[in-house]
Amino acid sequence: MGGFQIEEAERGVRTFRMFHRETDTAKVARNLDAVFDLHATALDWLEDYTQIEYPYGKFDFVLLPPFQYGGMEHPGSIFYRQQSLLLDESATQNQIIGRASLIAHETSHQWFGDLVTMAWFDDVWTKEVFANFMAAKIVQPSFPDLNHDLRFFLAHHNTAYGVDRTPGANAVRQPLENLREAGTLYGAIIYQKAPIVMRQLELLVGEETFRDGMREYLTEFAHSNATWPDLIAILDDLSDEDLADWSRVWVEEPGRPTVSTELTLADGRVTELRISQSDPAGEGRVWPQTMEITLSAGGTLSTLPVHLDGEPLLLGDWVGRDAPDFVLPNGGGFEYGHFHLDAGSRQHLIETLPEITDAKTRGIAWVTLWDAVLEREVAVGDWYALLLRGAVEEEDEQSLQRVLGYLGSTFWGYLSEDERAVQATSTEEILWGQVEQATVTTRQSSYFNAWRNVVSTPTGLARLHRIWEQVDSVGGMKFSVEDYTSMATTLAILGEGDAEEILDRQFERIENPDRRARFLFVRPALSADPAVREAFFEGLSDPENRAREPWVLAALGYLHHPTRTSHSQRFVIPSLEMVEEIQRTGDIFFPQRWLGSTLGSHNDPALAAAVKEWLDALPDDYPHRLRGKILQSTDGLDRAARIGNP
Ligand SMILES: [Zn+2]
DSSP states (O other): TTOOEEEEEEEEEEEEEEEEEOOHHHHHHHHHHHHHHHHHHHHHHHHHHHHOOOOTTOEEEEEEOOOSSEEEETTTTEEEEEOOOOHHHTOOHHHHHHHHHHHHHHHHHHTBBBTTTEEGGGGHHHHHHHHHHHHHHTTTGTTSSHHHHHHHHHHHHHHHHHHHSSSOOOOOSOOOOOOOGGGOOOOOOOIIIIIHHHHHHHHHHHHHHHHHHHHHHHHTTEEEOOOHHHHHHHHHSSSSSSSSHHHHHHHSOOSSEEEEEEEEETTTTEEEEEEEEEEETSSSOOOOOOEEEEETTTTTTEEEEEEOOOOEEEGGTTSBBBOOEETTTTSOOOOOSEEEOOHHHHHHHHHGGGGGHHHHHHHHHHHHHHHHHHHTTSSSSHHHHHHHHHHOOOOHHHHHHHHHHHHHHIIIIIHHHHHHHHHEEEEHHHHHHHHHHHSSSHHHHHHHHHHHHOSSSHHHHHHHHHHHHHSSTHHHHHHHHHHHHHHHHHHHHHOOOOOHHHHHHHHHHHEEEEHHHHHHHHHHHOSHHHHHHHHHHHHHTTTGGGGGHHHHHHHHHHHHHHGGHHHGGEEEEEEEHHHHHHHHHHHHTTTEEEEEHHHOOOOOOOHHHHHHHHHTTTTSOOOHHHHHHHHHHHHHHHHHHHHHHO
């Protein structure tokens, strides 16, 4: 492997080797121990859980600078994207935990995927769900202070709902007739929904039975192929539940149930509290699930474990009690659906969410309200005011990162242009105030990134310019060359200075040859000259120019910057036209990421209408799974167009 450095380390009886191309030796040194430790911890955990020794003796991993996957498993060796493992000093908590999860995921594949492989692509999801499900368990001892139930919820539900609420939603398990379409199987349903399904399965049969079933499955099918029904058959034998029936709706059906709470009060007391589920597609499907209802009264939380089937549940325990502040039917964090809250609870959460004392309940409430915004059950103005409060008051760092993510996407995508102009100054000031006050490095990084993401006023941009010039420093923050590159791109797109000069100077600062090549590639997409941006987009019709997929995605993000969407609209339909070819020439995640980077910033109703017209005109023989992927991506445009243009 030309141009690679090798680092070696011993952990217990094992030797690990890391191959990389990072030229910043301090950065390598800073990350090395954590990277080796996390691999060693994951291996030990997996040997214990599975009771099967690591099957491949040697353990090597290779860090590739531009790599389209976070990681890719091979027996005895793993490929990673370099920047996922070698973190900057300005890393956020999400990046730090994300690295541990990625290492745990890829290490799990040595058992799930390499030792036992799937019989056919129908079950390609099984290795991914096992890897993600195990990863969530594996990382726990490495982060003893983290709320892992909240972590599981935040890492899975929001992303899974992003697909399952759309008309293009796919099932977890999909029949595959044509190998060329294998790539379209991958996505949030496999990586984020399936682990929730697995969690429900584990709750249903019990943790020990589940673990014993996994051991039996790995032993029986070691060095051979297995299917999902093989695992279900093993677990079915070990438990009393009818799992084949259960599996049908969770695994073979797309979508999610609508779970509604109805609260009836008389004289300030509860007379009836009813939880029921319905099938939004009107097909009468039922998602049986284990739930934990959380009820808040006078600020005190109570929880009630229940099992919801097709029949409505009447929660008699709470009849006669004082009217609650709110009822959150998905209080456990493992429930799945569109949770349609009763109006009183929704209103209470809009007014007081940050005051809830329990971190997990708050985190669940944030995601549930976002769902309600997208379903137009909550007004976006109220939501935005709540986010600004949350940005200051949310104490849990995991939820804070979620809140800041919502803040950025709501600011750019869902506020009307007038409303955005009204909110810009106060939003920047609130976030900047937090950057200055933060005492924890990772929190400070999250605030800084959130501030940089929304900065758009002359005052804010002038400040960013001084930071980029290294005239101003920001508390104790240590910025990497990557951070300065991000600042330069924001200044090039939004700043008042000479964009080309800023980009020239930033290029001079970059020493690493891989990073220089990336910068040169994306640079035309940042140009202030629309003709240069158009020429860049034209160039993408040549597959050669799409070979470095992460670079292409970054460039698309610049082309479609929220302030440039009136120009970049012209690229949208041509980009949709290209998806079929991209699926043939690109890697598995590329078509949907191409769509996401293209559509993510748009909210013009006229564009939404044009896209719909294009979709309606697709021929009947257009690959149906690809059509689904497109519908998954255009759903956000439709919702943003409706919400942002009332
Ligand atoms: Zn994987």
